[in-house]
Amino acid sequence: MTDARDPDLAAADPEVFGLIDDEHRRQRESIRLIASENYASRAVIEASANALTNKYAEGYPGRRYYEGMDFIDPLEKLAIERAKSLFGAEHANVQPYSGSPANLAVLLATCKPGDTIMGLSLPAGGHLTHGWKVSATGIYYNAVQYGVRESDHRIDMEQVEKLAKEHRPKLIWVGHSAYPRHLDFEGFAAIAKDVGAVLAADIAHIAGLVAGKVHPDPVPHCDIVSTTTHKTLRGPRGGLILCKEPHAKAIDKAVFPGLQGGPHNHTTAAKAVAFKEAASPDFRDYAQRVVHNGRALGEAMAELGFTLITGGTDNHLLLVDLTSKHISGRKAATALNRCGIELNANSIPFDPRKPFDPSGIRVGVPSVTTRGMGPAQMVEVARLIDKVVVQAAGHDGEIEEDFASKTKAEVREFLAAYPAPGL
Numbered sequence: 345m346t347d348a349r350d351p352d353l354a355a356a357d358p359e360v361f362g363l364i365d366d367e368h369r370r371q372r373e374s375i376r377l378i379a380s381e382n383y384a385s386r387a388v389i390e391a392s393a394n395a396l397t398n399k400y401a402e403g404y405p406g407r408r409y410y411e412g413m414d415f416i417d418p419l420e421k422l423a424i425e426r427a428k429s430l431f432g433a434e435h436a437n438v439q440p441y442s443g444s445p446a447n448l449a450v451l452l453a454t455c456k457p458g459d460t461i462m463g464l465s466l467p468a469g470g471h472l473t474h475g476w477k478v479s480a481t482g483i484y485y486n487a488v489q490y491g492v493r494e495s496d497h498r499i500d501m502e503q504v505e506k507l508a509k510e511h512r513p514k515l516i517w518v519g520h521s522a523y524p525r526h527l528d529f530e531g532f533a534a535i536a537k538d539v540g541a542v543l544a545a546d547i548a549h550i551a552g553l554v555a556g557k558v559h560p561d562p563v564p565h566c567d568i569v570s571t572t573t574h575k576t577l578r579g580p581r582g583g584l585i586l587c588k589e590p591h592a593k594a595i596d597k598a599v600f601p602g603l604q605g606g607p608h609n610h611t612t613a614a615k616a617v618a619f620k621e622a623a624s625p626d627f628r629d630y631a632q633r634v635v636h637n638g639r640a641l642g643e644a645m646a647e648l649g650f651t652l653i654t655g656g657t658d659n660h661l662l663l664v665d666l667t668s669k670h671i672s673g674r675k676a677a678t679a680l681n682r683c684g685i686e687l688n689a690n691s692i693p694f695d696p697r698k699p700f701d702p703s704g705i706r707v708g709v710p711s712v713t714t715r716g717m718g719p720a721q722m723v724e725v726a727r728l729i730d731k732v733v734v735q736a737a738g739h740d741g742e743i744e745e746d747f748a749s750k751t752k753a754e755v756r757e758f759l760a761a762y763p764a765p766g767l
Contacts, residue, residue, distance in 0.1 A: 372764045373756050375725060377687040379549065379661035379708025380521075382578050383715070384614075385621060386766045392580045392614035400606045404596060416609055423612050426619035430555055432563050433586035438615055439599050439607040440583030443548045443572035446599075447473040448480065449585060450568050451515065453598035454542045457484045459514040462507060462541075464499065465489035468693050469523035469663065471546060488513060492523075497654045497693045499523070501531050508539045518566070519546030522690050522706050524638075524657035526560055533565040542591075544568040550659055551584075552576025552710070555622045556631020559659060567591055576634065576660055576710050578627075579618025582611045630713065634660045637709040640719035644726035645707075653692055653704070662707040665692050669733055674701040675741030676733050682748045683732045684755035715762040724758060 354361045371383070384392075396416075402409040405417040405424075420438060427436040440446035455461060461481070463474025468491040472479040475487025488511045493500045508516065518532040529545060536543035545562035551571040553559035562569050569586040573579035587595050600607075621627055638657045645664065646652055653663035666676055673689035680687060690706035697703045712725065732751060736743055 368767050372767050373684060373752075373759065375685045375728065375755055375759065376711035377685065377707045377709070377725070379688075379706050379710070380572075380575050381708070382575060382710045383765050383767070384574070384578055384580060384618070388579055388614045388617050388621070389766050391617045392610050394610055394613070396610040396613055397608070399609050401609055402600065402606045404600070419609065419616065420607070420612055423616035423619065426616055426623070427584055427586065430619050430623050431569070431586055432561075433569070434589045435587050435592035435595070437585045437587075437595055437599050438582075438612055439604065440570075440585060441604060441608065441611075442581060442583045443546070443570065444473050444583075445603055446570040446572075446583035446585050447471075447544075447546060449595065449598040449603050450544050450570055451481060451485065452602050453591065453594035454544070454568070455485060455514045458486060460486040460488060460511050461515045461517065462488045462490060462504075462511065462513040463517035464520055464523070465491050467691050467695060467699075468492045468499075469520045470517075471519065471521040471548075474517040474519065474546065492693050494694055498525060499528070501528065501535075504532070505535050505538075508535050508541065512539050513541050515542045515544055517544055517546055518562070519544075519548070519570075521549060522661065522663050524652075524654055524659060524661055524663055526658045527562070529560055529562045529565040536567075542567045544570065546570050548572040549575055549661070552578060552622065552627075553631050553634065553659055556628045556634075558628075558631045558635050568595065573615050573618055576631070577618060577622060578630075578710075578714065579622075580611050580614035582608070582615055584615070633718065634710055634713045636719055637713050637717065637722050638662065641707065641709055641722040641726055644723045645729065648726055648730040650730070660708050660710050663690060663692060664705050664707060665703055666705060666733070667703050669737055671733060671737040671741060672697060672701050673703055673705045676736060677705055679736035679741060679743045680729065680732050682743050683728075683751035685728060685732060712762075715759070715764055717762055721762070728755065728758070 400410050401416045405421050423438040424436045461475050464470030466476045473481045475482045490504045516536050543566045545566040548571045550559050571584050573582040642656045642662050651665040651668050677689040687707050690704045691699050691702040692704040695703050
């Protein structure tokens with residue numbers, strides 16, 4: 345029962361309540377195509393917003409620094425067991441606050457400052473935390489970056505092998521934030537074994553596809569696997585580290601006390617719910633539909649004259665070069681957002697433009713797939729994207745208010761048949 349002295353949010357803080365309500369409406373009324381976003385279920389949202397946020401729980405189940413763990417310990421154990429079962433892992437740490445802290449924990453567990461690490465470069469589709477120069481991972485470690493071939497924009501495994509033999513890294517990252525093709529975990533494992541490197545897979549973007557059995561599985565080939573729990577996995581914003589047993593103690597020590605204090609127990613609960621959902625047949629069907637929708641959207645955009653990096657996609661995202669459309673990625677993304685279509689500007693491999701105003705856009709289908717759309721609807725999504733891009737390109741990126749209002753209304757009408765879950 346709610347205490348009379350404790351009003352609900354609408355009464356306690358109408359300003360914050362109004363902003364949250366506005367965001368709910370925006371998520372309902374936008375075609376959300378940001379590859380790293382999704383819709384969590386009502387169960388996940390409910391699990392992440394409750395009195396568990398009141399409890400401190402530094403340490404691990406059975407080894408805490410606080411009392412009152414009667415229900416926190418069983419909850420975290422449940423999340424751990426569900427994560428291990430879902431991915432077939434020997435060990436799981438469910439405490440990382442998000443993906444970047446998880447990756448820092450992996451490095452803390454396996455490397456010393458100054459050690460050499462390797463990862464896919466940011467301009468080639470990699471992630472900041474894989475050793476890019478402005479990240480702590482590129483500042484505190486000697487980071488070597490591999491890339492993609494200029495001919496087809498695929499990861500150059502010959503270059504990976506050459507660099508690994510030349511630099512003998514302590515750790516090799518395999519993973520991405522904007523690479524539309526399958527990852528060759530087995531090939532990376534052979535290279536890592538040859539040079540004595542720890543192989544760490546960052547599957548933040550594709551965890552749901554791995555769980556759904558529609559993407560190659562890193563767990564049998566990699567020493568350590570890190571991920572976020574949102575994105576394609578459709579859980580709360582949080583992180584997860586899986587590893588083989590020899591790395592378990594080092595990983596746990598790196599997370600706590602190495603980098604973090606008390607875990608976010610409400611998020612742990614929501615992770616447990618998400619892992620259960622991801623183990624269901626319905627989720628496997630969802631993952632398959634994500635792949636189908638990604639291909640369908642790519643084909644539809646190609647027919648409309650868009651240039652797809654690598655020529656298409658194997659996963660949930662498309663990387664699109666807008667050079668032939670005579671507009672920058674930033675101007676296109678801004679114009680699309682004004683019209684109710686949400687995606688992000690993104691650099692393309694060998695991009696001649698600056699990162700903040702790049703040549704490309706990144707387009708993802710996890711959210712629209714969660715809303716129940718299929719390949720037929722991807723054709724309409726492509727048409728709407730093209731309509732706005734053509735209009736913006738013809739006016740130096742500018743969109744007239746009347747055009748934006750009419751397109752937003754068209755988007756809302758299109759979305760009416762596909763309600764947003766959890767909202």
